Amino acid sequence: MICKQTPLNDCFIIEPKVFEDERGSFFETFNSKDFKKNTGLNIVFVQDNQSISHYGTIRGLHFQEGEFAQAKLIRVAKGEVLDVVVDMRPNSSTYLKQFSYLLSGENNHQLFVPRGFAHGFTSLSNEVVFDYKCDNFYNKASESGIVFNDKALNIDWKIPKDDQIVSEKDQNLPSLDAYLKL
Numbered sequence: 001m002i003c004k005q006t007p008l009n010d011c012f013i014i015e016p017k018v019f020e021d022e023r024g025s026f027f028e029t030f031n032s033k034d035f036k037k038n039t040g041l042n043i044v045f046v047q048d049n050q051s052i053s054h055y056g057t058i059r060g061l062h063f064q065e066g067e068f069a070q071a072k073l074i075r076v077a078k079g080e081v082l083d084v085v086v087d088m089r090p091n092s093s094t095y096l097k098q099f100s101y102l103l104s105g106e107n108n109h110q111l112f113v114p115r116g117f118a119h120g121f122t123s124l125s126n127e128v129v130f131d132y133k134c135d136n137f138y139n140k141a142s143e144s145g146i147v148f149n150d151k152a153l154n155i156d157w158k159i160p161k162d163d164q165i166v167s168e169k170d171q172n173l174p175s176l177d178a179y180l181k182l
């Protein structure tokens with residue numbers, strides 16, 4: 001596996017070693033020994049999630065707050081997404097900076113998103129299978145987020161407005177400015 005630093009502190013891109021032969025391919029989607037050796041992080045993932053999204057779906061920007069904050073190891077098993085993260089940690093030198101990255105079933109790349117980051121993605125293909133590991137359990141009461149079309153973040157989701165599919169819940173998330181004033 002190759003581990004590359006992103007422009008945001010503690011956020012990494014992981015490129016697993018893929019073995020290909022006449023039958024197809026194989027790769028280890030997670031190996032705790034290799035993960036610790038390459039990232040220096042001692043993370044215990046406790047929950048695996050999967051979502052399936054139609055083309056144009058935008059999920060996010062989400063995070064759980066406080067003691068229920070989650071680090072995530074994200075991959076796309078099928079299709080392609082633009083994954084977007086924002087460092088929401090006031091003490092970080094990359095505070096409020098954003099980073100986006102194409103994850104796909106083709107490149108098999110993974111993105112490690114540390115606790116304290118807002119996370120979202122958009123489906124650039126149909127029926128995207130989005131799989132990720134979390135190091136903390138789901139806790140509805142601690143869910144929070146920033147609205148996907150926040151003016152200050154001005155994220156380019158790469159999907160025409162007419163094609164965007166966003167849940168009612170996500171459309172009603174606060175702006176970054178409103179969230180920071182909470």
Ligand SMILES: Cc1cn([C@H]2C[C@H](O)[C@@H](COP(=O)(O)OP(=O)(O)O[C@H]3O[C@H](C)C(=O)[C@H](O)[C@H]3O)O2)c(=O)[nH]c1=O
Nearest residue numbers: 049051059060062063072119120121137138139167169
């Ligand atoms: C996240 C989660 C949700 N749920 C239930 C709650 C709802 O009844 C249903 C759909 O939840 P939601 O609309 O919040 O799903 P997403 O919009 O994909 O949320 C996720 O999307 C962004 C991109 C993330 O990074 C977070 O992991 C997470 O917020 O699944 C659970 O039972 N367990 C869970 O861990």
